[in-house]
Amino acid sequence: MPEGNEIHRWAERHRSAFVGKKMHVESPNGRTEDTERLDGRVLEKVLAHGKHLGYVFGKDRILHVHLGRYGDWTEGQMPLAEVKGVLRLRMWRAGARARVDQAEATTRHGWYSSDDGSSTVAPENVDWLELRGASDCSVWTDAQWEQLIERLGPDPLGSTGEPAGDVPDDPGPAFERIAKTKKPICVLLMEQDVIAGIGNIYRAELLYRERLNPMTPGNEVPVASLKRIWKDSIPLMKAGMVDRRIITTRPKDRPTKKAGLPLKEEAHYVYRRHGKPCFVCGTKVLKTDIAGRTLYWCPVCQQGPHADREVGVAVQ
DNA sequence: GCCTTATGCTCAC
DNA sequence: TGAGCCTAAGGCT
Numbered sequence: 001m002p003e004g005n006e007i008h009r010w011a012e013r014h015r016s017a018f019v020g021k022k023m024h025v026e027s028p029n030g031r032t033e034d035t036e037r038l039d040g041r042v043l044e045k046v047l048a049h050g051k052h053l054g055y056v057f058g059k060d061r062i063l064h065v066h067l068g069r070y071g072d073w074t075e076g077q078m079p080l081a082e083v084k085g086v087l088r089l090r091m092w093r094a095g096a097r098a099r100v101d102q103a104e105a106t107t108r109h110g111w112y113s114s115d116d117g118s119s120t121v122a123p124e125n126v127d128w129l130e131l132r133g134a135s136d137c138s139v140w141t142d143a144q145w146e147q148l149i150e151r152l153g154p155d156p157l158g159s160t161g162e163p164a165g166d167v168p169d170d171p172g173p174a175f176e177r178i179a180k181t182k183k184p185i186c187v188l189l190m191e192q193d194v195i196a197g198i199g200n201i202y203r204a205e206l207l208y209r210e211r212l213n214p215m216t217p218g219n220e221v222p223v224a225s226l227k228r229i230w231k232d233s234i235p236l237m238k239a240g241m242v243d244r245r246i247i248t249t250r251p252k253d254r255p256t257k258k259a260g261l262p263l264k265e266e267a268h269y270v271y272r273r274h275g276k277p278c279f280v281c282g283t284k285v286l287k288t289d290i291a292g293r294t295l296y297w298c299p300v301c302q303q304g305p306h307a308d309r310e311v312g313v314a315v316q
Numbered sequence: 317g318c319c320t321t322a323t324g325c326t327c328a329c
Numbered sequence: 330t331g332a333g334c335c336t337a338a339g340g341c342t
Binding site: 001068069070071072086088132133134135291292 | 330331334335336337
């Protein structure tokens, strides 16, 4: 269930584990076609933009992975775990598998660590990957990847295979698109061709941190406000790459006032906090369904310049 | 065990 | 705008 932070995190880990190495690729459940075109080749690059991953095995041999809402990677050290359930793709370093025959099979997920879901295995020691639940996993041509990048908006975490990414200070095209439409800003932030990589958690939290009414039409959001949201998203999403937690609250706003890793229930201002008091003003956080997704917001802190605007039908 | 929900997206109407 | 797809976890009985 990833947003851009997690995608870039996987890209970084898989880069350091596998780039330059000869890989074996197979699809145990047959759902991924053409894996034989990748099997036995060297992984040249791992690309990431927004919520898309690209594993480059040569010209026109890019394994495109989109995790969708449920997809997830499992990674670990040899030996490989037994195949269970619907495993869509498996990749492992050539040479590493020889050890499988000599070692006892470990149980799946035996490598999982603490509740933050991060791996205890350092990336350089990762031998294999398994993919399940992805909404897309298929072999793409270079042209297909280029078309994707063309369609996507700027990514706060940078683009393509550069670890540090090329993050623009001012993502002009994204601001222009927002300024041209009456669509509410909360919908625009989720559109991947406006800004790539923001999902439901970051959109709710970024809007709260800017104290912006989620229903403000794009063309009425001050440019200064857009700039602050963009600038805010960069460190926030980078921090989300460290482990698989998204933390958006400032220590001073948390009930415990504790710095460092917050309690689970203090990690977000509004996301999934409907019915609970806003940390800042004490008003009950609301939720509503908009464009098929759940939006969370504080009706007092986020009145912004549009206090009179209805935000859907509030539930609790 | 069953039901609901979930960090996403595409397609048909 | 709604259905459909994919999987796992948590809350309920």
